[in-house]
Amino acid sequence: MKDVNQNPLNKKIINSFLRIKDFSKVKILIFEEIDSTNRYLSDLISDKNTLYVCTAEKQNKGKGRGNKKWESPTGQNIYLSLSFQLEKNSQLNGFSLMVGLAIRDTLSELYDIDSKIKWPNDIFFDHKKFCGVLIETKYENNLLKIVIGIGINVFMHSNDQIDQDWTSLKLIDGEKSFDRNLIIGKLTSKIIDYSRTYEKYGFSHFQKPFNQNNYLKNKILTSENFKGKDCKVKEVDEEGRLKVEIDKEEKLISSGELSFKIKE
Ligand code: BT5
Numbered sequence: 132m133k134d135v136n137q138n139p140l141n142k143k144i145i146n147s148f149l150r151i152k153d154f155s156k157v158k159i160l161i162f163e164e165i166d167s168t169n170r171y172l173s174d175l176i177s178d179k180n181t182l183y184v185c186t187a188e189k190q191n192k193g194k195g196r197g198n199k200k201w202e203s204p205t206g207q208n209i210y211l212s213l214s215f216q217l218e219k220n221s222q223l224n225g226f227s228l229m230v231g232l233a234i235r236d237t238l239s240e241l242y243d244i245d246s247k248i249k250w251p252n253d254i255f256f257d258h259k260k261f262c263g264v265l266i267e268t269k270y271e272n273n274l275l276k277i278v279i280g281i282g283i284n285v286f287m288h289s290n291d292q293i294d295q296d297w298t299s300l301k302l303i304d305g306e307k308s309f310d311r312n313l314i315i316g317k318l319t320s321k322i323i324d325y326s327r328t329y330e331k332y333g334f335s336h337f338q339k340p341f342n343q344n345n346y347l348k349n350k351i352l353t354s355e356n357f358k359g360k361d362c363k364v365k366e367v368d369e370e371g372r373l374k375v376e377i378d379k380e381e382k383l384i385s386s387g388e389l390s391f392k393i394k395e
Contacts, residue, residue, distance in 0.1 A: 137206070137286055140186055141312055148316020151323050154215065155180040162187040167194050168212035169280035173267055177276060183214045184319055193282065195263060196252070201282050202292050208299070209283040209311050213319060216274040218330060224385060225334025225371025227252045227266045230279055232341050233321045234262055241317060242307055244300065247346035250373050251386035255346050259298040279322065285309050335369040342366045347373070354391040361394065
């Protein structure tokens with residue numbers, strides 16, 4: 132199923148869609164094949180005022196959280212990492228949630244796709260995952276370097292290696308022509324824009340729009356963390372923590388603390 136607009140990744144075209152003011156330089160790196168775009172940018176010694184945009188047609192060792200794998204076949208999807216320096220004391224709790232919202236908003240603006248964000252780092256459409264976010268940080272020259280990794284399934288139509296329900300933009304809407312270069316350019320601009328707001332106001336600025344698109348809201352979860360008791364999801368709070376109710380008591384959970392299953 133080759134899309135008419137299944138163009139190769141292209142530096143010039145990506146650059147033409149970037150709207151970025153506040154870096155002195157933007158460096159776009161495109162690979163035919165790489166182990167992991169996140170690994171590449173984490174190891175790269177970076178310049179303080181440069182935004183790095185790294186993307187590849189294929190990843191051999193695409194990573195998810197922990198030891199999980201991110202399926203990254205050739206030419207079908209977006210594998211994108213962005214890296215830049217942040218103020219050392221930046222609050223990172225809600226950062227991946229803000230990135231999720233930037234992805235959701237970009238796809239809604241470009242293609243009218245109404246996706247939901249599954250706290251803390253997945254994007255879902257119709258109960259299926261089509262995008263994951265992996266944020267990694269590192270101290271470099273006394274500054275905090277952030278690496279934002281994003282995988283978005285675009286043209287992928289079959290893959291029996293993925294052990295959960297998944298979809299892709301083309302499976303969501305077979306009539307539309309999707310353009311990876313356009314998505315990468317627009318999404319990068321949106322993430323930088325939202326990051327600046329995040330640095331000023333924190334997650335609280337994004338709390339309301341996040342909750343309007345919060346996939347887990349009102350769902351019942353079960354988790355070993357709660358000794359198998361049911362837990363009902365309320366909302367995320369102003370720091371991006373998940374507010375849940377267990378035995379009529381409210382608890383706040385930070386991302387990374389919870390492994391859960393959705394019961395209903
Ligand atoms: C994630 O991890 O969802 C973060 C994925 C980040 C991938 C990007 S690609 C560019 C950059 N470079 C990298 O090396 N990584 C980043 P997690 O929440 O742990 O989810 C992993 C789980 O998602 C797997 O165990 C599978 O169940 C499922 N999965 C794997 N590949 C998938 C795919 N292509 N589409 C949908 N689900 C997938």
